Amino acid sequence: MTGGRTDGPMDERRNDKPVAEGHMPVTPARDGPLPGDDITALDAISLSRAIHGRKVSCREVMAAYLARIHRLNPRFNALVNLVPDDVALAQAARCDAELTGPGGRHRGRWGSRGWLHGFPQAIKDTAHAKGLPTTQGSPLLADAVATQDSVYVERMKASGAIVVGKTNMPELGLGSHTYNRLFGRTPNAWDTTVSAGGSSGGAAVALAQHLLPVADGSDFMGSLRNPAGWNHVFGLRPSAGRVPAWPKPDLYVSQLGTDGPMGRTVRDLAALLSTQAGHDRRVPLALASEPSSYVPTTKEATLRGVRIAWLGDLDGHLAVEPGIVPLCEAALARMGAAGAQVEPLGARAALGTSLAALWDAWLVWRRALVAPNVALLLAGAPDARAHIKPEALWEHDQAAALDFNTFMRASQVRSAFHNHLATNVFTRFHLLALPVAQVWPFDLQWDWPKSVAGRAMDTYHRWMEATIYATFAGAPAISVPAGFHPAHGRWPMGLQLIGAPLADKAVLRAAAAYESLIGDMLARRPPMA
DSSP states (O other): OSSSOOTTTTTTOOOOOOTTTOOOOOOOOOOOOOHHHHHHHHHHHHHHHHHHTTOOOOHHHHHHHHHHHHHHHHOOOOOOOOOHHHHHEEEEEEHHHHHHHHGGSSSSTOOSTTHHHOOEEEETSSSSSTTBBBTTOGGGGOBBSSSSSOOHHHHHHTTEEEEEEOOSSSSGSSSSSSSEETTEEBBOOOTTBBBBBSSSHHHHHHTTTTSSSEEEEEEEESTTHHHHHTTEEEEEEEETTTSSOOOOOSSSSSSSSSSEEEEEEEEHHHHHHHHHHHTTTTTSSSOOHHHSSEEEEEETTOOOEEEEEETEEEEEEOOOOTTTTHHHHHHHHHHTTTEEEEEOHEEEEEEEOOOOHHHHHHHHHHHHHHHHHHHHHHHTTTGGGGGOOOHHHHHHHHHHHHHHHHHHHHHHHHHHHHHHIIIIIIIOSSSSESSOOOOOOOBOOOOOOOOTTTEEEEEEEEGGGGEEEEHTTTTEEEEEEEOOSSTTTTTTEEEEEOOOOOOOOHEEEEEEEEHHTTTHHHTTOOOOO
């Protein structure tokens, strides 16, 4: 790897050292090529070491992943707008040339760009990758070709990633179910008759089916956490401001959504976060300081003495399908056996206010942030309404009567909630735990579940209510695999571990410790993977 680099003239970041043990060496020796399936079976950090140790070439890596994509993606529809194979392979060949270089040494432009050197990467279709459309799953944006990279995409490219396409998502990112009229539906990696979740559903399925070594996504209402939980991988919503979002029209108010990483291991996820995170002058609320790496060392990965508040179904407030709460409690029992102190905590003590008031404040914030994006599409064509999903139009139309005083009252509810967590909860507990979803993966052909555990859902996203608390607090939250449906053994479920704002490293340390306890569970692979 190269040493101190920056990802652009306005970037004030620390050196890129996402792997805790340090930089991977570039050596000329290799023992012969790895078979394609062996290449795609490697975790991301091991793949990086294989590339940098010259055990496998970047072109071989790209060829192996492209072969797998062509074999499986027609079934899973996880990747869209793929670049031509010859373009991706030519970029991989250039990465090989950079590693070997004159005399095999790093001189000038020769050498590794970073730990992602030669990795095939598909970007969630909410983000910009220069030269590819940013469609957000909308027919109205089918030809909206990006002229610049989003800042985290820019950083991943600078670290060596080769963008081969985009990952599928729900139209405009709304609803945790990946379907749209432009590309169609993305089924679950474990059972193609049920939902993959969303909105980073294509990313999670591509990761679970080994179409990508790591994946990126974004999270507004669980969009990194829910699909990770439903596809048996890890997904992290970072602290607000950890991964700066640019370009976007508003840089001050739109802080409920954040970009972030997914991985098949916690270390892979943390390594990607290390690349994505860091201050950028163009983003006024971006966090100013970063650790040198988010990757937990073996010594750091411990649950001993970690205090976890288990919120369950919030004293019955959340409608939760049978089997989910016991599965999450079994995962917490494993943590308790490893030294964690797990304590059930009532909803009022945990959240400090009326849950109905929190939900109402959430509805105000969400429609205030979603409506302007829908308005832009409506202004673009006289028949635009016919090409926008009903849920997006509902958000837009509900916002028409929204006034500033109502928004500020909702902001005050959110502020009081944040202050309660900071002064009354995270002073007693290191982590909060909640199910990552209130339902098991549902029928692929549904738009959203109309009822959960016998309760009617009054909005298209009420069944995702468990995800709003980390978002509203600006807190880091990781989805870790909790297990599988007791009867339908191919339906995964995840558990949320929520840390105090800015405590991303502590969340990752706990997740890595838990990961070491569930080797039996993680050894399971989805069909075809």
